[in-house]
Amino acid sequence: MTRSQTVLLTAFFFVSGARAAGVAGPPAPAIRIYVYSSSDVRASLLEYSESEAARILRPAQLRLEWINCLPEASVQPCLSPHFPGEMILRLVPKAWPEVKPNVFGFADSSSGRPAAFVFYDRALSLQGANRFLFIILGRILAHEITHLLLPQEGHRSQGLMRARWTTSDLDFSNTDQLRLSARAIQLMHTQASRGTDAH
Numbered sequence: 378m379t380r381s382q383t384v385l386l387t388a389f390f391f392v393s394g395a396r397a398a399g400v401a402g403p404p405a406p407a408i409r410i411y412v413y414s415s416s417d418v419r420a421s422l423l424e425y426s427e428s429e430a431a432r433i434l435r436p437a438q439l440r441l442e443w444i445n446c447l448p449e450a451s452v453q454p455c456l457s458p459h460f461p462g463e464m465i466l467r468l469v470p471k472a473w474p475e476v477k478p479n480v481f482g483f484a485d486s487s488s489g490r491p492a493a494f495v496f497y498d499r500a501l502s503l504q505g506a507n508r509f510l511f512i513i514l515g516r517i518l519a520h521e522i523t524h525l526l527l528p529q530e531g532h533r534s535q536g537l538m539r540a541r542w543t544t545s546d547l548d549f550s551n552t553d554q555l556r557l558s559a560r561a562i563q564l565m566h567t568q569a570s571r572g573t574d575a576h
């Protein structure tokens with residue numbers, strides 16, 4: 378079972394992430410991501426958040442296919458069974474009671490339907506000067522997507538896949554602390570290619 382939590386520390390902790398490396402080769406493999414959310418989340422917020430997640434993950438050269446499943450969009454394909462290689466992200470309105478206060482994301486790859494959960498109320502509480510909600514959500518999404526693609530990798534001491542983040546990681550102007558490692562880039566590309574082949 379692979380479960381990963383993401384926590385936020387108030388103390389400053391920064392280690393420079395590995396520089397992103399490009400991946401040469403054939404067309405970008407696609408990943409289909411279903412995003413389920415409650416009615417109090419605007420579609421435009423989801424779209425901006427997904428753009429930020431895509432920006433963070435761009436070095437992996439994946440083609441992210443977002444399918445937003447807001448309540449009013451509860452139609453096909455949101456109601457369809459999911460195929461291998463697809464993933465599910467759920468914006469949970471309120472963090473579960475058993476979740477520690479500084480945890481704002483959770484990924485579970487233990488079943489055949491990998492899913493990640495982002496606690497919307499926790500993301501809201503992190504807003505501040507230069508910390509916009511779509512940036513916060515997008516960066517959490519990028520972290521959890523990486524977990525789902527690479528469940529065996531877990532957390533790292535640097536970059537996007539650190540287990541513990543600071544508020545500066547969520548600063549709009551700060552784009553350097555959440556890089557993907559060269560290893561993660563290679564593995565994600567390989568894994569996404571397998572997933573694409575599977576359906």
Ligand SMILES: [Zn+2]
Nearest residue numbers: 381382383540
């Ligand atoms: Zn994590």
